[in-house]
Amino acid sequence: MSDHLPVLPLLIPLFAGLMIMLETRQRRRVRRFTGLAATVALLPVTWLLWGQASVEEYRVYQLGNWPAPFGIVLILDRLAALMLLITAILAVPVYLYACRGDDGIGVNFHALFQFLLLGVNGAFLTGDLFNLFVFFEVLLLSSYALLMHGHGPDRARAGLHYVILNLTGSAIFLFGLGLVYGATGTLNMADVGRALAAGEVLQPALFAAAISLLLVVFALKAALLPLGFWLPAAYGAASPPVAAMFAIMSKVGLYAIWRLWSLVMESGEPALAARLTPWLTALGLISMLVGSLGVLAATRLSSLASWLLLMSVGTLTVVLVQGDEAAWAAGLFYLLHSTWGVAALFLLAGLIARLRGPEADYLRSGEPLPTSIAVTFLVVAVMLVGLPPLSGFLGKVLMLATLPLPAFWVLLLAGGLASLIALSRAGSTLFWRTEPARYAQRRSAAGLRSLLMLVAVCMTLVVFASGWLAITQQVAEQLLQPDGYIEAVLPSGRAR
Amino acid sequence: MELLMALMIGVLTGCGVYLVLRQRTFPVVLGLTLLGYAVNLFLFSMGRLTLDAPAVIGAGEHYADPLPQALVLTAIVIGFATIAFMLVLALRALGDLGNDHVDGRSVGSDGEQEDQQR
Numbered sequence: 001m002s003d004h005l006p007v008l009p010l011l012i013p014l015f016a017g018l019m020i021m022l023e024t025r026q027r028r029r030v031r032r033f034t035g036l037a038a039t040v041a042l043l044p045v046t047w048l049l050w051g052q053a054s055v056e057e058y059r060v061y062q063l064g065n066w067p068a069p070f071g072i073v074l075i076l077d078r079l080a081a082l083m084l085l086i087t088a089i090l091a092v093p094v095y096l097y098a099c100r101g102d103d104g105i106g107v108n109f110h111a112l113f114q115f116l117l118l119g120v121n122g123a124f125l126t127g128d129l130f131n132l133f134v135f136f137e138v139l140l141l142s143s144y145a146l147l148m149h150g151h152g153p154d155r156a157r158a159g160l161h162y163v164i165l166n167l168t169g170s171a172i173f174l175f176g177l178g179l180v181y182g183a184t185g186t187l188n189m190a191d192v193g194r195a196l197a198a199g200e201v202l203q204p205a206l207f208a209a210a211i212s213l214l215l216v217v218f219a220l221k222a223a224l225l226p227l228g229f230w231l232p233a234a235y236g237a238a239s240p241p242v243a244a245m246f247a248i249m250s251k252v253g254l255y256a257i258w259r260l261w262s263l264v265m266e267s268g269e270p271a272l273a274a275r276l277t278p279w280l281t282a283l284g285l286i287s288m289l290v291g292s293l294g295v296l297a298a299t300r301l302s303s304l305a306s307w308l309l310l311m312s313v314g315t316l317t318v319v320l321v322q323g324d325e326a327a328w329a330a331g332l333f334y335l336l337h338s339t340w341g342v343a344a345l346f347l348l349a350g351l352i353a354r355l356r357g358p359e360a361d362y363l364r365s366g367e368p369l370p371t372s373i374a375v376t377f378l379v380v381a382v383m384l385v386g387l388p389p390l391s392g393f394l395g396k397v398l399m400l401a402t403l404p405l406p407a408f409w410v411l412l413l414a415g416g417l418a419s420l421i422a423l424s425r426a427g428s429t430l431f432w433r434t435e436p437a438r439y440a441q442r443r444s445a446a447g448l449r450s451l452l453m454l455v456a457v458c459m460t461l462v463v464f465a466s467g468w469l470a471i472t473q474q475v476a477e478q479l480l481q482p483d484g485y486i487e488a489v490l491p492s493g494r495a496r
Numbered sequence: 497m498e499l500l501m502a503l504m505i506g507v508l509t510g511c512g513v514y515l516v517l518r519q520r521t522f523p524v525v526l527g528l529t530l531l532g533y534a535v536n537l538f539l540f541s542m543g544r545l546t547l548d549a550p551a552v553i554g555a556g557e558h559y560a561d562p563l564p565q566a567l568v569l570t571a572i573v574i575g576f577a578t579i580a581f582m583l584v585l586a587l588r589a590l591g592d593l594g595n596d597h598v599d600g601r602s603v604g605s606d607g608e609q610e611d612q613q614r
Contacts, residue, residue, distance in 0.1 A: 130567055137574045144581060148588070156585075156592040157600040163585055164524055164598065167578055168516060171531040174571055175538060181564065182542040 005052065006061040006076045008045045009084055009121040012038050017114030026107070032099050035110040039095045042088040042117070046081070053081035054474055058488035060127070068489045069191045075127035077485060078475040083124040083255055086336060087248050089457055090343055091117060096450035097347050098241035101354075105150040105239065112149070115142040116245060123252050127489060129180060129187040129214075132256065133173055136221070140166050143249060146242045147234060158230075158237035165220065165230050173217040179210030190489035193263045193482055208272050211264060215257065215276065222253030222313050224280075225287040231310055232294060236303035240350020243302060244343035250313055251339055258320055262479045263486075280321045287314025288411040292418035301349035301361040301426060305342050308384055311415050312338035318408050319399060328476035330398035333461070333469055337391040340458045341384045347451045348373070348380055352430060363426050365433035372448060374431045376455065381423040383458055386416045391461035398469075501541050508534035521586040521596045528582060532575040536568050 016038030020031050052059055053076050061074040095113065103109040119139025126132050144166075148159045181187055183206040184195045201207050216227070223231040231250065235243045261273075291311030298304035312334070319331035349361040351373060359366030379390070386392035396416065400409060461468055478484070508530050515527025543561030551562040586596070593600035 130570070134570065134574070137578070141578065141581065144585070148585070153592045153600065156589040159585060160521065160589045160598055160600075163578075163582055164516070164528070167528050167582060168531065170574075170578070171512075171528070171535050174535040177567070178535070178539045178542040178564075181539075181567075187563075 004061075005045065005049055006059055006074050006125060007063075009042060009049070009088075009125065010074075010118060012041055012045065013114040013117040013121065017111045017118065020111040020114065021108075028104065031110040032103070035113060036095060036099065038114060039088075039091050039117070042084075042121075043092065046084040046088040049076055050078075050081040050085050050471075052076065053078045054471070057478070057484060060489055069186055069188045072131050073127040073188070073489060074125040075190070075485070075489060076125065077488075078478045079255070079258065080124045082332065082471065082475050083251070084121055086251075086339055087117065087120050087124070090248055090340060090454070091245070093450045093454040093457070094241050094244045094343065094347070096453070097244070097350075097447045100447040100450070102239055102241050102350070102447075106148075108145070109149055112142045112146050113245070115139075116146060118142075120248060120252055124255060127189050129177055129189060129192070133170070133177060136173070136252075137170065139249065139252065140170070143246065146245070147238050149242055150239045152237075154237040158233045161230050162234040169217050169220045172213055172220075176210050176213030176217060179206055179213065183207040183210060188489065189259065189263055190486045194486045194490055196264060196269060197483075197486070204269075208269075208275075211260070211269075211272060212276070214260060215280070218253045218256040218260070219283070220253070221250065222257065222317070223250045223310055224253075224283050224313055224317055225290055225310070226283070228287060228310050228313070232298075232303050232306040235306040235309070235346070236300060240302070240346050240353070243305070243350075244346040247309060247339050247343040247346065250309060251335060254313060254316055254320070254335070257317070258479070261320060263482045277321050281318055284314045284317035284321070285407055285411055287311065287317065288415050289314075292411070292415040295415075295419050295422040298422065299363055301352060301363065301430070302346060304363075304422060304426060305345040305349060308345070308419060309338070309342045311419070312342070315399070315412060315415075318405070319403060322405055322408070323403050325473075325476045325480050327399065327402040328479060329469065329473040330395065330402050332472035332475055334395035334399055336468065336472075337383070337395045337458065337461055340454060340461075341380065341392065344380050344451060344454045344458065345384060347447070347454065348377060351447055351451065352377075363429050365429065365435055368434040369431055374427075376448070376451065377427055377431070379455055381427060383455075385420045385423055387420070389462060391458055391465075394462065394465055497545055497547075501537065501545065505534050505537050505541070508537070519597055519599075521589065521598055524598060525579065525582055525586060529575075529579055532571075532579065536571055536575070539564050539568050539571060 016034055020034050023030050059076040060068070061076070062068065063072050063074065098109065116139055119135050119142060122135035123132055123139060126135055144159065144163050147162060148155055177187065180192065183201055183203050184192050186192055186195060195201055220227040235246055238246060288311055291307050291314055294307035294310065295304055298307055316331050316335055319327050323331060352369065353360040355369055355373065356366045383390040383392050386396040396412060400412065512527045512531035512534055515523045515530060518524055518527065543564030546558060546560045549558040549560040550556055551560045551565050553559050589600070590596050
């Protein structure tokens with residue numbers, strides 16, 4: 001049984017999604033129960049997978065039992081296991097929140113949610129570049145439909161941009177894949193790494209072009225500027241649970257860059273890495289700068305959250321290309337914090353919008369909000385700004401301590417200041433500049449409990465900080481030794 | 497044949513990129529389709545171009561690389577699905593926004609953009 005564990009994060013959402021599709025009579029209770037059971041089932045599975053990955057280094061799962069460079073493999077290493085765990089932990093509260101009403105504004109939410117999980121988990125697990133493309137398409141197709149979940153011209157407009165951009169991105173992805181295959185004769189990531197180390201690349205210039213194209217695509221998915229302007233529009237327009245779930249999607253792009261970087265750059269092509277580093281650093285710094293300006297300019301709480309997400313992507317990119325092992329561990333810790341924290345802010349924005357009615361989550365005076373919401377906002381805001389004692393502070397301090405880069409320091413601190421100003425302005429507008437209630441009917445704050453669950457998860461980052469840090473350190477340590485990864489997939493450099 | 501393939505891929509990509517940058521949704525969909533064709537040809541040619549060779553090992557003296565053909569097959573299926581989705585989305589945007597501009601703004605007859613009349 002435990003041999004087949006790595007494929008379960010794919011099979012569970014796949015079958016749950018299909019079963020929900022088969023339930024054609026729109027019985028909401030059945031759909032919710034199936035979806036919830038599948039989402040919760042991912043928790044123990046990913047936890048066990050992390051247990052395996054932390055002990056026995058790598059686990060290779062050969063689909064159809066075809067040996068590595070010929071068949072497609074799933075590879076469970078620590079990075080993949082950690083990302084799976086983050087996704088599963090994020091998915092449960094978001095799904096619970098969605099079940100408090102947001103799932104009813106369109107059809108097929110439950111099935112699409114499972115297919116999104118399938119795509120995300122698959123992208124984390126796969127060890128084959130073309131398979132990565134396929135899983136990207138799976139998650140993108142579900143995300144297109146989820147983004148359009150519910151109605152409204154804003155959603156149609158944002159959805160149109162999002163879909164066109166990503167379809168163009170897919171075309172570029174395929175061009176890059178074709179070039180990788182033409183230059184190395186393989187699409188298995190470990191085999192590409194091996195071919196690089198052995199100097200078997202036929203045309204290095206072609207390979208450099210291929211890697212650059214792939215980086216462009218991953219930067220588009222991760223929403224690194226200048227390819228990230230779609231993100232605030234799309235995430236701001238999406239319904240709250242969808243936007244919260246999308247918080248992991250930009251991390252998928254980041255994960256792909258990370259994987260490529262550790263496998264291809266560090267060992268195989270230091271010259272290419274040296275050429276690309278200044279570009280990615282500059283783009284990351286620009287994302288941080290524009291993100292902090294965007295946070296200040298945001299007129300809605302949900303778009304404020306999207307700009308925060310963009311800022312964190314920029315930060316993590318700089319850490320990725322400039323950092324050493326300790327910085328990567330700090331960056332991964334920050335990744336945990338920013339994924340869950342921003343998702344919590346998206347959910348909170350949704351709650352506030354529902355409570356305020358026509359004013360929605362626009363940052364202008366409106367109806368008074370209950371104290372419970374205000375306190376939650378305070379906690380989430382303190383966390384995201386990075387004030388002590390919450391997780392954002394820990395993540396930022398760790399990154400500052402491990403990455404002595406002046407521009408990075410300035411922009412990270414300036415970004416913190418900007419988000420402090422923006423979030424305190426947003427909070428004082430939303431909670432203090434209130435008008436007497438005009439609407440008699442009482443709107444419910446349903447979903448607050450699932451939001452609090454997500455906040456509690458973020459709190460574990462503080463309470464069990466040393467445990468989480470030990471985990472991210474293990475991940476970073478393994479990432480810097482791609483030889484083990486190659487050896488695990490292709491034992492003793494088996495001849496192709 | 498190499499020259500012909502290269503030219504075709506180049507022309508298709510060029511037309512695709514031009515059409516994707518247009519302001520109405522239908523040319524954009526056409527552009528994405530053309531880009532998809534270009535990509536498929538490109539993937540195919542990355543297995544090297546061979547004449548009169550089956551994609552089966554051992555069936556003859558020469559064989560063509562079967563992997564890119566499998567990749568192209570997958571890419572065709574995925575491309576077809578996404579283009580179909582894109583068309584439906586364009587129709588829905590036409591319904592929701594009242595026009596077929598990619599930004600949802602109405603376009604005057606002389607190509608000048610006006611803000612959407614609500």
